[in-house]
Amino acid sequence: xxxxxxxxxxxxxxxxxxxxxxxxxxxxxxxxxxxxxxxxxxxxxxxxxxxxxxxxxxxxxxxxxxxxxxxxxxxxxxxxxxxxxxxxxxxxxxxxxxxxxxxxxxxxxxxxxxxxxxxxxxxxxxxxxxxxxxxxxxxxxxxxxxxxxxxxxxxxxxxxxxxxxxxxxxxxxxxxxxxxxxxxxxxxxxxxxxxxxxxxxxxxxxxxxx
Amino acid sequence: xxxxxxxxxxxxxxxxxxxxxxxxxxxxxxxxxxxxxxxxxxxxxxxxxxxxxxxxxxxxxxxxxxxxxxxxxxxxxxxxxxxxxxxxxxxxxxxxxxxxxxxxxxxxxxxxxxxxxxxxxxxxxxxxxxxxxxxxxxxxxxxxxxxxxxxxxxxxxxxxxxxxxx
Numbered sequence: 001x002x003x004x005x006x007x008x009x010x011x012x013x014x015x016x017x018x019x020x021x022x023x024x025x026x027x028x029x030x031x032x033x034x035x036x037x038x039x040x041x042x043x044x045x046x047x048x049x050x051x052x053x054x055x056x057x058x059x060x061x062x063x064x065x066x067x068x069x070x071x072x073x074x075x076x077x078x079x080x081x082x083x084x085x086x087x088x089x090x091x092x093x094x095x096x097x098x099x100x101x102x103x104x105x106x107x108x109x110x111x112x113x114x115x116x117x118x119x120x121x122x123x124x125x126x127x128x129x130x131x132x133x134x135x136x137x138x139x140x141x142x143x144x145x146x147x148x149x150x151x152x153x154x155x156x157x158x159x160x161x162x163x164x165x166x167x168x169x170x171x172x173x174x175x176x177x178x179x180x181x182x183x184x185x186x187x188x189x190x191x192x193x194x195x196x197x198x199x200x201x202x203x204x205x206x207x208x209x210x
Numbered sequence: 211x212x213x214x215x216x217x218x219x220x221x222x223x224x225x226x227x228x229x230x231x232x233x234x235x236x237x238x239x240x241x242x243x244x245x246x247x248x249x250x251x252x253x254x255x256x257x258x259x260x261x262x263x264x265x266x267x268x269x270x271x272x273x274x275x276x277x278x279x280x281x282x283x284x285x286x287x288x289x290x291x292x293x294x295x296x297x298x299x300x301x302x303x304x305x306x307x308x309x310x311x312x313x314x315x316x317x318x319x320x321x322x323x324x325x326x327x328x329x330x331x332x333x334x335x336x337x338x339x340x341x342x343x344x345x346x347x348x349x350x351x352x353x354x355x356x357x358x359x360x361x362x363x364x365x366x367x368x369x370x371x372x373x374x375x376x
Contacts, residue, residue: 050262051222060239061354063369068312106370145312149369152239153352156223156262157311160242160323164268167224167275 007170011200012045014209015172019043021134022127023174023191026081029126030176033119034094037179044173050159053169057082057190060152064088065103067120067146068158071128073139075202077195078158079127081120085148087189092116103148113146120144127191135206158194165197218356219258221245224278226259226287228294229359236356240307242324244280244331244347247304247357247364248287248340250296256359257291259283261307263323264330280330288338303335304364304376306346306355313350324348344376 023040031038054060065088067081083091085103092112093101101112121144132139147154162169172193195203204210219229221237229235231254237245240260249256259277263269266279276282292298308328312321328347335342344364346353351368358365367373 050224054223054239104369147311147350149241149311150239150352150354152223153241153309153311156239156241156243157323159223160263163224163262163278165270167278 007047007200010209011204014204014207015045015170016043018131018134018203019045019172019174019191019193021130022193023176025126025130026123026191027176029122030119033122034091034178036094038176039179040177041175045170046173047168047170049168050156050163053155053159053171054152056155056171056173056192057151057188058084060150062151063104063149064151064154065116065146065148066151066154067117067124067144068154069120069124069144070142071139071195072142074137074206075135075139075195075199076161077193077199078161079124079141079194080155080158080190080192081123082151082154082190082192084188088116088148091119095119108148117144117146120146123191127193131193135203137202137206155192158192161196162194169194170200221258221260223260224262224275226257226277226283226290228255228257228287228290229357230255230294231359234356234358236354238354240353240355241309241311242307242327244305244307244324244327245353245355246280246284246287246331246335247355248284248291248301248335249303249357249359249362250291250300251302251362252300253294253296254359255291255294255296256357256362257287258357259287261327261331264326280327280334284331284334285338288340301338301340302343303340304344304357305331305335305342306353306364306366306376308347309349309351309353311350311352346374346376 216232308324
């Protein structure tokens with residue numbers, strides 16, 4: 001925990017690079033799946049309060065499709081892939097060729113749900129394998145779980161581990177978007193990597209920064 | 211648009227606050243967290259705690275944010291209400307939240323945080339002899355809740371089921 005107080009701009013740069021490499025791989029995978037050009041922004045690494053975290057991705061009440069998984073192994077943490085629900089609909093329609101697919105309908109088709117689940121698997125898998133290659137750490141994901149709901153309700157689940165230690169979280173946020181849609185909050189996808197506080201030392205040591 | 215003097219007091223995650231009529235009090239995006247409303251109907255006063263974790267002994271940090279835990283947040287709120295003139299024996303509670311947002315194959319303790327929060331909140335209210343008038347807990351949906359101090363009605367909004375009142 002005291003580590004939080006010793007974090008320098010060099011550390012932040014290293015974390016940015018992690019977000020960069022991870023999301024670049026995931027964006028490439030997504031681009032291949034959807035046959036469309038995906039752009040990404042420079043990752044943001046911030047230490048924020050839980051309340052500030054709730055304001056990410058359009059606010060606590062914005063409806064999103066969220067994939068969550070735990071990272072286990074040498075370094076631990078939580079990882080989210082968050083899409084505004086309209087954008088998730090758009091991706092799944094493209095993947096399943098079902099133009100009527102809608103997460104907001106009562107009976108969401110099983111095919112669409114498993115497509116979203118699989119999309120999450122592939123993207124988070126490519127993010128994490130890039131991270132593992134880059135750091136040399138053995139990390140592996142737990143099977144991802146999907147929820148379509150308010151952003152606040154989804155993201156707060158990932159704060160449970162961190163909340164036992166403090167009231168702030170270091171979040172590595174990388175934004176991706178379809179090139180022709182432009183970079184608007186309503187179409188942005190977010191990767192949030194939330195390393196457990198105990199895991200920062202491990203990550204920095206692995207990269208030769210201490 | 212109607213012009214009114216009422217305000218909505220907003221409570222963030224792991225925070226707490228008090229509202230007095232005509233104001234209402236609200237917290238957004240409850241998932242596994244539990245929104246605990248403790249109110250004194252006669253004073254038209256209500257406190258809301260956005261509980262994130264069941265017990266403060268889970269906390270490993272240096273300083274404790276009382277509102278974060280059921281076992282510290284609820285007694286702290288009762289104290290604040292008392293200081294504002296609420297009468298202890300009149301206090302009642304309404305609670306909502308504690309969902310399990312994700313369905314996992316494994317069922318480890320941290321995955322079950324929603325139900326554990328609900329249990330801890332109920333236990334804490336019981337030990338303070340505060341009756342739970344109504345509740346909307348569990349399930350797998352996120353909730354936004356708003357308590358009207360004038361009517362003592364708790365409005366609960368979910369993405370799929372619209373708004374209900376308890």
